[in-house]
Amino acid sequence: MPLRSSVTIVASPRPRVGKTLLARLLVDFHLHEGNPVSGFDLNAGDETLTQFLPAHAAPAAIGDIKGQMALFDRLIVDDGVAKVVDLGHQSFAPFFALANQIGFVEEANRHGIAIAILFVLTPDASSIEAYGSLDKRFPAALLSPVHNEILGPAHHRAKYPIGPRGLMLRIPLLAPVLRKYVERPPFSFADDSEAVCDIRADLQIELEHWLRRVHIEFRELALRTLLADLRSSIRISS
Amino acid sequence: MAKPAVILVGADKGGVGKTTVARTLLDYFSAHQMPTRAFDTESPRGTLKRFHPEVTEVVDVTSVPDQMKIFDTLSSSQAWVTVIDVRAGLLSSTLQALSDIGFLDSAKKGQISFSVFHILGPSIASLDEIAETARFVGDASYFLVKNFINNTTFFEWNPETYNSYFKRIKGAIEITIPKLNEMACEQVEVAAVPFVTFVANRTMSGEPANNSFVLRGYVRHWLGHVWAEYDRAKLIDKIMPPVESGQIRQAAG
Secondary structure (H helix, E strand, C coil): CCCCCEEEEEECCCCCCCHHHHHHHHHHHHHHCCCCEEEEEECCCCCHHHHHCCCCEEECCCCCHHHHHHHHHHHCCCCCCEEEEEECHHHHHHHHHHHHHCCHHHHHHHCCCEEEEEEECCCCHHHHHHHHHHHHHCCCCEEEEEEEHHHCCCHHHHHCCCCCCCCCEEECCCCHHHHHHHCCCCCCCCCCCHHHHCCCHHHHHHHHHHHHHHHHHHHHHHHHHHHHHHHHHHHHHC | CCCCEEEEEECCCCCCCHHHHHHHHHHHHHHCCCCEEEEECCCCCCHHHHHCCCCEEECCCCCHHHHHHHHCCCCCCCCCEEEEECCCCCHHHHHHHHHHCCHHHHHHCCCCEEEEEEEECCCHHHHHHHHHHHHHHCCCEEEEEEECCCCCCCCCCCHHHHHHHHCCCCCCEEEEECCCCHHHHHHHHHHCCCHHHHHCCECCCCCECCCCHHHHHHHHHHHHHHHHHHHHCCHHHHHCCCCCCCCCCCCCC
């Protein structure tokens, strides 16, 4: 069964927590599954998503109204294309303030587009507060906490106001020896590029295992999005 | 049946956003399901009529036949509310005309509900207008509107001076119209539809339009603030006794 159009926003108010890696994995996952996908790179001055995925991602900006229109008017189109937003930490507050002001999630739902916010958990108070704020402001979005295992154990999870709809998505720890390959553009998880061929065979197997675990997490996320849809349509019809 | 309500929207200066405010009022009453008609005094061509053609008639408020058209039909009209968008520079003379035909006396006797929306400009001249207008207002509901839609800065006003004028009119209510993003404002102008129609992404004929979602969002947010001001000012209670009130709706439905 085809899932409806979706917009996945990878977010955190903190820098260097693995947002771009997660956004790349999502775009590559859709490519691997044969789904049309577009990435939107909202990293001010540091367009790493675009560097890794030049054919599938483009820089975006929301500093002026033309940029806002170019981004949100595209996200709101129900064209069957999965859209992934890599939200740089500097754009975090203005993006969600604008989304709230213009009623982005509600309008997306009216168009049959599911909105998922993947929030990378970190122990700082500002992130905990930001998560709670998103939960309150966007009840119609699927807010999913993300535990990036490279950031250490998620002891701080208990400090987050994670409700019943906030099931954890995990990014498994990637072996340090592999990081030097995957963190160098134009490495792609989706194709058999030259960069992948350069990796030793045993490490390639390890990378595949790691990727398989990531894809299981994404499939669960897709399932959760579908269930949230069903719940929402049941609520509407009752 | 409730007594007819007349709202005069005007200023003695041009370009302060009278018609914009009149448009928000027509949208507000429409959302409250209050039958409303409007008169646009920018004869021979009216801006208000361009946005609300079905309820608006262009008149020359200084001509007796058109005065009859407006005021002799207040009781017989299906509309509960009559909004008059007064051409720039004609507020004082219109009020004088209303006084001359006995309209203000009828309002004083409680036969008609009368309100004035006085749109203020940024200059000190606007404060003098308050003093001029105050002579006529009497028991009318008097709303002083600071219109920031075009990012006006009321730079010439000393708060003490302003308050001294403001307090001259007993029960005057201040309303603030916030700024609307320029491009959003411009696109509604181009679309030539009521604000709520733009937000709903429709054309004047009700067909789906192709307006930017972002611009519609800005307009919805702005209109929500304007209406919140009218709610705060208890506009409907002021102009007529409370109607059977349902839930106040959102601009975009």
